[in-house]
Amino acid sequence: AQKITQTQPGMFVQEKEAVTLDCTYDTSDPSYGLFWYKQPSSGEMIFLIYQGSYDQQNATEGRYSLNFQKARKSANLVISASQLGDSAMYFCAMRELMYSGGGADGLTFGKGTHLIIQP
Amino acid sequence: DGGITQSPKYLFRKEGQNVTLSCEQNLNHDAMYWYRQDPGQGLRLIYYSQIVNDFQKGDIAEGYSVSREKKESFPLTVTSAQKNPTAFYLCASSRDRGLSLRTEAFFGQGTRLTVV
Numbered sequence: 001a002q003k004i005t006q007t008q009p010g011m012f013v014q015e016k017e018a019v020t021l022d023c024t025y026d027t028s029d030p031s032y033g034l035f036w037y038k039q040p041s042s043g044e045m046i047f048l049i050y051q052g053s054y055d056q057q058n059a060t061e062g063r064y065s066l067n068f069q070k071a072r073k074s075a076n077l078v079i080s081a082s083q084l085g086d087s088a089m090y091f092c093a094m095r096e097l098m099y100s101g102g103g104a105d106g107l108t109f110g111k112g113t114h115l116i117i118q119p
Numbered sequence: 120d121g122g123i124t125q126s127p128k129y130l131f132r133k134e135g136q137n138v139t140l141s142c143e144q145n146l147n148h149d150a151m152y153w154y155r156q157d158p159g160q161g162l163r164l165i166y167y168s169q170i171v172n173d174f175q176k177g178d179i180a181e182g183y184s185v186s187r188e189k190k191e192s193f194p195l196t197v198t199s200a201q202k203n204p205t206a207f208y209l210c211a212s213s214r215d216r217g218l219s220l221r222t223e224a225f226f227g228q229g230t231r232l233t234v235v
Binding site (some may be wrong): 009033035037045046050054070078107111 | 126152154159160161162163164167177209212213220221224225226227228229233
């Protein structure tokens, strides 16, 4: 089973509108962290926002916020007032505490959502 | 400026050849990672290293090898045993050894490898 599911392969959004990118995750570890990364056409991965499983409040970073619904295991990224420069691939990723301690140490990524902002 | 440098940006390999992708970081990070990205796919972990002279296999290590002789360098060799090496390869580093969930990974700009 996939650990990170992003159900929107692509999205078109009008400039200045808000956009929500969906992410659901699967883990039995009570301690985990969720990340969102942006990948522009240049290829590098840019960290956007982080949410810890025990964080009481939804994370916010400028125009980015995370709608964290722990019981539903969802961590949707919300971009307010979208801009043309927001056009990119967006990846949701997870790090699990148990997974980090004994096995592979990296992040588990979803397949991404290709967001295109239209003028 | 601190960051991660991957070279080359584009690499072409003939079938049967080994090639080495370079990754250098000047962030003084302990942990380094190699990921593979295929079109329409997320990143998959190839190898990671938490400390010099030590590294661990990730989810798709077959056909790849790495070394970690210096803290700042983590080269990846794509061997002829890798059946489908054409992909985009990303190197990353993080401050600690993954003991903190919060630690973000910083990425290089990637190397696009094509087998011809």
